[in-house]
Amino acid sequence: MSFLQNSIDSLFEENVPSPLYLLPAEIRNNIFKEAVFDGKAALTIEINETGKIIFPPLMAVSKQIHNETYGYIAAALRNPATKFEAKVRGYDAKPLLATIQRISQQTGSAQSELVARTHVRFVGGMDMGRLLVWIQGNITNPKATPVFPFEKMDIPHFAGENVFEGRLSLKSHIISYQQFEKRDKLVTWNYYAREFLTTLEVRQLEVLGETKQDLWLDESDATIQAAVFKTFAWWHDIFLQKKKIQARVLGLKERKRVEDDHIYVASAMSEFGHHLEMAAQRWQ
Structure with a gap:
């Protein structure tokens, strides 16, 4: 069983029937798909600062609904068009990197490809120690400790410079x-x-x-x-x-x-x- 499945099982102490199951299966599946994809052709999956994937709210209604909708998430993880929006707190990249590594192992997608599709937003204060660990790890082994894409400020004459890349890094x-x-x-x-x-x-x-x-x-x-x-x-x-x-x-x-x-x-x-x-x- 995958880590994604395990992460949600603890939310449900019992399998409570849902009124959704009074609907025909075809209509029910359309509802599930709409709830997961929100009308978008490709899914954007959120990952919080602890490395946990944020599931659509509908998946928390019952264990049965979760199991039926989980297939859409699993398929999205294998879809090259899927994007990831992730938070990194205090420049601690370890939780996010661990999640990306597990997704890579379970889907067969290259880790470098997943990294390229993951946009990071930094939250919390600046932890100098963690930042130095990240940078030193990237210097030593950039494949094992990659830098994820994130928004960079456009300063006149210094566009694209950031803490990891460029002559001002x-x-x-x-x-x-x-x-x-x-x-x-x-x-x-x-x-x-x-x-x-x-x-x-x-x-x-x-x-x-x-x-x-x-x-x-x-x-x-x-x-x-x-x-x-x-x-x-x-x-x-x-x-x-x-x-x-x-x-x-x-x-x-x-x-x-x-x-x-x-x-x-x-x-x-x-x-x-x-x-x-x-x-x-x-x-x-």
């Missing part, structure tokens, strides 16, 4: 840091990192907590490294996600300020990356 800068570390060049990395953090402090964007300004020069290398990675993570999470929503309800002047802040931080991140690239070229 946290992932790219972790890879860059590891390369400097491997070549014993962290002195150079930390030098440009201090410049980057000071540039942000000048604008007073409140992304680093308490203002430090020139005090970054006196901080330890470990503090500098942690601050850079946290800044990249918070910028993508707060500026690109929450600020986007806030900008919709702000006045024109405030929206312009928010957009200017987006561009300022993106430019500083881009300049930081450029300095690191130039330094790395000298190793060649």
Whole structure:
């Protein structure tokens, strides 16, 4: 028995007859199909932040109705046109990935195909530890720890950039840091990192907590490294996600300020990356 079937059985303590069974089977099946597909040619299946598939409400009426309508869900899981809408809380991708893996095993669909058809919406706060685990797992084995499609903010000159992909991504800068570390060049990395953090402090964007300004020069290398990675993570999470929503309800002047802040931080991140690239070229 599949995990989908098991996940619903506990909802029913007894098999209560439904008035639907007074209808002819053909009409009843049409009702079931309409309830599941809601008049759409292809089904969109929701997956919550714990990795559970959200079934249509009709399936919870009785165990018998669930069993009869389950076939539509099972068929949809095998249909290449089926889309998935999933939530990921605190950048913890493990529940969703586990569900995708089980669907792949039970339907024979390639996991990469299912990942491509799964649109993710991030909810909850930013958990730095979980985000780093996700990114490091993707660096080490992108097939086993994939990045799911999700909405990306369109910033002038930096379209498509996100925490996982692009020159402004946290992932790219972790890879860059590891390369400097491997070549014993962290002195150079930390030098440009201090410049980057000071540039942000000048604008007073409140992304680093308490203002430090020139005090970054006196901080330890470990503090500098942690601050850079946290800044990249918070910028993508707060500026690109929450600020986007806030900008919709702000006045024109405030929206312009928010957009200017987006561009300022993106430019500083881009300049930081450029300095690191130039330094790395000298190793060649």
